[in-house]
Amino acid sequence: MEKRINRSPGEKESLHAVYKVPSGDGPYVRAKHAQLVQKDPEAAIVLFWKAINAGDRVDSALKDMAVVMKQLDRTEEAIEAIMSFRGLCSRNAQESLDNVLIDLYKKCGKVDEQIDLLRRKLRLIYHGEAFNGKPTKTARSHGKKFQVSIKQETSRILGNLGWAYMQKTNYMAAEVVYRKAQMIDPDANKACNLGFCLIKQARYEEARSVLEEVVEAKLPGSEDIRSRNRAEELLLDLESRQPPSLLSNIVCLDLEDEFVHGLEDLESKWGPLRPKRLPIFEEISNFKNQLAC
Structure with a gap:
């Protein structure tokens, strides 16, 4: 039998302030209490299910339940719950549910599903x-908006897509995506990933140029010691590599036609405010021409 806890108004107000537990006494509020105050994720999941079945703050209940399931390594179950409910x-909740799904796909190694969802976004x-x-x-991270x-x-989405292509060792597709991301909003972390993709294609001088921008603090995020260390490690790795042979320059790497066509078919807009065709699409076309065998 579910145990109800009676609290004074002052105690409820304190819980709301300290633990961010919403006010009320429905199953969703009790689920958040179990999750945040009692630190009982299994009980929280049961109560989140009750909230969904009762129609109590379903948007938040489904998302929060999936997050708790992920923490308990019940990833497949969380994916099934989101897809089913x-x-x-x-409509406003769909975007945040997609973001949770991407994290779930990443955790359980469903790279193809992750790529499909990122393309759709x-x-x-x-x-x-x-x-x-x-x-x-408005987004929230660590309790701050x-x-x-x-x-x-x-x-951000392009960075995730590039990383997914790297997991499939499709470094050509990952390179195209990272270049596009850097054109839009450059940062040191994506530069390191781009440099890594170029190294994997034996394009060492291009990789060196990209990585030196991180080491020389020319990009946002270069002050992050992790990005700087990674860039320096990749540059050291470059020193041990032989210059690419002529043969390696003419190897025709397989850039997925579906990937290229998927990007080229996108509406040529910069959100709702930029009607002109993004330069990266021209770059993708150039890549295809250069790789024609």
Whole structure:
């Protein structure tokens, strides 16, 4: 039998302030209490299910339940729950559910599903349908709210997409994506990944140029010691490599046609505000021409 805890108004107010537990006494509030105050994730999941079945703050209940399931390594179950019940959620909740799904796919190694979802999110951005048509959205991290622009979100998604292609060892596709991300919103971490992709293609001088921008603190995020250390490690790795042979320069690496066509078919917009074709699409076409065998 579910145990109800009666608390004074002052105690409830204190819980809300300290643990961010919402007010009320429905199953969703009790689930958050179990999750944040009692530190009982299994009980929280049961109560989140009750909240979903009762129609109590379903948007938040489904997302929060999936996050707790992920923490308990019940990733497959969390994916199934989102796919089965997201139809009960509002339109405004779909984007955050997609973000949770991406993390779940990443954790359980579902790279193809991750790539498909990231591409779909990019299409929404280029059609002006992300953020409900607004140029920014409010996000939350570690309990703090901040504004995210379409530009930042596009670069973030591209960074995730590039990483997914790296997991499939498709370094050509990853390179194209990282170059596009750097054109939009450059940072040191993505520069390191781009440098790594170029090294894997034996394009050492290009990789050196990209990585030196991190070491010389020319990019946002270069002050992050992890990015600087990684760039320095990759540059040391370059020193031990032989110059690429002529043969390696003419090897035709397979850049997925579906990937290229998928990007080229996107609406040529910069969110709802930039109608001109993005330069990266021209770059992708150039890559295809250069790789023609």
